[in-house]
Amino acid sequence: MLTDEAIARQRLTATARGKEPADVYITGATVLNVYSGELLPRNVAVCGERIAYVGDRDDAVAGATTVIDGRGYVLCPGYVEPHTHPFVLYNPATLAEASLQHGVTTIFADNLELFEQTGVNGFLGAAQALAQLPIKYYWLARSHSQSAIEDEARLYDPAAIGRVLQHDLVKAVGEMTRWPEARAGDPAMLKAVQAGLQARRRIEGHAAGAAYDKLNALAAVGIESCHESTTAQEAIDRLELGFATMLRYSSLRPDLPDLIELLSRRGISSARLMLTNDGPSPTFVEEHGLLDGALRVAMDKGCRPIEAYRMVTLNPAIYFGVDRDLGGIAPGRYADINFLRSLRQPTPAMVMAKGKVVAREGQLVERLPEIPWSRWFPPQWLTPGSWEARPSDFVPSADRALLPTMRLVSAAITRLEESVPCASNRDVPLEVADGSLACLIARDGRRITRAVLRGAMPRLDAVATTFNSAWEILVLGRRTDAMAQAVNRLLAMGGGLTAVQDGRTEFELALPIGGVMSYESMESLARKSEALLTVLRSHGYAHHDPLFTLFFLCADFLPEARLTPRGLWNVKERRIVAEPEPLRGVSRPGGH
Numbered sequence: 001m002l003t004d005e006a007i008a009r010q011r012l013t014a015t016a017r018g019k020e021p022a023d024v025y026i027t028g029a030t031v032l033n034v035y036s037g038e039l040l041p042r043n044v045a046v047c048g049e050r051i052a053y054v055g056d057r058d059d060a061v062a063g064a065t066t067v068i069d070g071r072g073y074v075l076c077p078g079y080v081e082p083h084t085h086p087f088v089l090y091n092p093a094t095l096a097e098a099s100l101q102h103g104v105t106t107i108f109a110d111n112l113e114l115f116e117q118t119g120v121n122g123f124l125g126a127a128q129a130l131a132q133l134p135i136k137y138y139w140l141a142r143s144h145s146q147s148a149i150e151d152e153a154r155l156y157d158p159a160a161i162g163r164v165l166q167h168d169l170v171k172a173v174g175e176m177t178r179w180p181e182a183r184a185g186d187p188a189m190l191k192a193v194q195a196g197l198q199a200r201r202r203i204e205g206h207a208a209g210a211a212y213d214k215l216n217a218l219a220a221v222g223i224e225s226c227h228e229s230t231t232a233q234e235a236i237d238r239l240e241l242g243f244a245t246m247l248r249y250s251s252l253r254p255d256l257p258d259l260i261e262l263l264s265r266r267g268i269s270s271a272r273l274m275l276t277n278d279g280p281s282p283t284f285v286e287e288h289g290l291l292d293g294a295l296r297v298a299m300d301k302g303c304r305p306i307e308a309y310r311m312v313t314l315n316p317a318i319y320f321g322v323d324r325d326l327g328g329i330a331p332g333r334y335a336d337i338n339f340l341r342s343l344r345q346p347t348p349a350m351v352m353a354k355g356k357v358v359a360r361e362g363q364l365v366e367r368l369p370e371i372p373w374s375r376w377f378p379p380q381w382l383t384p385g386s387w388e389a390r391p392s393d394f395v396p397s398a399d400r401a402l403l404p405t406m407r408l409v410s411a412a413i414t415r416l417e418e419s420v421p422c423a424s425n426r427d428v429p430l431e432v433a434d435g436s437l438a439c440l441i442a443r444d445g446r447r448i449t450r451a452v453l454r455g456a457m458p459r460l461d462a463v464a465t466t467f468n469s470a471w472e473i474l475v476l477g478r479r480t481d482a483m484a485q486a487v488n489r490l491l492a493m494g495g496g497l498t499a500v501q502d503g504r505t506e507f508e509l510a511l512p513i514g515g516v517m518s519y520e521s522m523e524s525l526a527r528k529s530e531a532l533l534t535v536l537r538s539h540g541y542a543h544h545d546p547l548f549t550l551f552f553l554c555a556d557f558l559p560e561a562r563l564t565p566r567g568l569w570n571v572k573e574r575r576i577v578a579e580p581e582p583l584r585g586v587s588r589p590g591g592h
Helices: 004-016 092-101 112-130 158-165 179-183 187-198 212-221 232-240 256-266 282-288 291-300 305-311 314-319 480-493 522-537 546-552
Strands: 024-033 038-047 050-055 066-069 074-077 079-084 104-110 136-141 170-176 202-205 244-248 273-276 337-340 350-353 356-360 402-408 414-421 435-441 447-454 462-465 473-477 496-501 504-510 561-564 567-570 575-578
Touching (some): 079 273, 079 291, 092 112, 092 350, 092 356, 104 170, 112 136, 112 158, 136 158, 158 187, 179 187, 179 212, 187 202, 187 212, 232 244, 244 256, 273 291, 273 305, 282 522, 291 305, 402 575, 414 447, 435 480, 435 561, 447 575, 462 480, 480 496, 496 522
Parallel strands (some): 024 066, 024 074, 079 104, 104 136, 136 170, 170 202, 402 447
Antiparallel strands (some): 074 337, 350 356, 435 473, 462 473, 496 504, 561 567, 567 575
């Protein structure tokens, strides 16, 4: 008995032979053939979700066939995003909507937030639900935390990771942000690599700042890619050592213009290059688009169009081993097709995904199916009334004469400075030039880590958020009463982001999905992100994107110091600088 897939293939073959009509027939178009590097006049027949025929014939048309006039269009394969984080205020379904509008029909996504907050069953359930969308989501399976959580060994049990890697939608281990440990031969990192290799999955790297010799060791370990090149030489180093190299055009690091110009000038092969947006902010998406924006930049900076389009279609498909299904316009592949007015206009006039037109002129044709996020995430991630923050909670203990001090030197990078003295009997516990108190509080309020952060937003009374890589409560401020007010507002909202000045709320955004994701549209989130930036700049924030400052302040892999659930972490020396303390006045037991 034939399987459903075999029956579908049987029909594809019949249509290719002209014996059965197509569901959709595109006539008179020019096809960008990423395999041969040519622009060819061709018709395209589609049956179900896949392409049945590409050629000159037009004999697979019957009364039920939808005929699309392709004259004046270049047909390009749907764009493939090889590395992104689908939870930058938006959720994966919201990102899917925006992606389809910009011609991205396949996403390889980080599973960190879904896996770490909902476990194996929650992640796999959400992955299956998202597979019902027109877009194709594949997943990169994390093998370790990003913020030194307390129960990491239990959550990232090798058996659990192995189960995740067996799923058809999971295509890689990664990204491995703890690359120094991998390079040093850490057993946990080696086990993760071995699990990925045994499952025949790619091993995704994150080798920010790694020099040539260190990259040698990472390649020897088994890491196969890196998206952290910030100079052309770094990209060339990675290519020389066999890494698939992703060039980033994102709100965090818009390195692509300089990288692509130098690589193009030197004539470097593009066969192992890909373009990525690497989890852009909503504002960036609204202003620059997604991979269509990256394509535009690449071509403007001298990259030949066919090479640029291969970087977002065939190259990632080959790298992840899915080129049998996608990456080009050819029989048997998914009918993921962008209708371009010209190669120099990479934002599509029309987008087809899985054989159906899903977007025209940047707008979805119809709403996507709803994803039942509350099935895996409680409707209120923080429970109102379970505890309450008090101003005294933020005052350092009397036996701590000095507080460890960090300075924010860019949107995401800090450096350690000399510890500063603090007093424990004031409404404002510190008087430090350009400084704020920075605290990370467990979600149930049972512990707190305190430090000083300079160079962030020194005139703001308080900002508090659950949008961080520890999934806990991060609060920055110069007044303890305002810090308590901001935290209590977060508890009432069930997670989100709020800023308080002079006793009033200046900004607020609820993030009910795991404390980091919203149900709102990309356009709405872009407006609110701009409003947040305006508020924080008015209080001294001097960097380009506060979302990344807040999110990465708890990440344990970026220089130089980070607030984590285990305490203030010295990233370079891999040690705790300051332990967390029990939070006074909180009796409720429990933990992360």
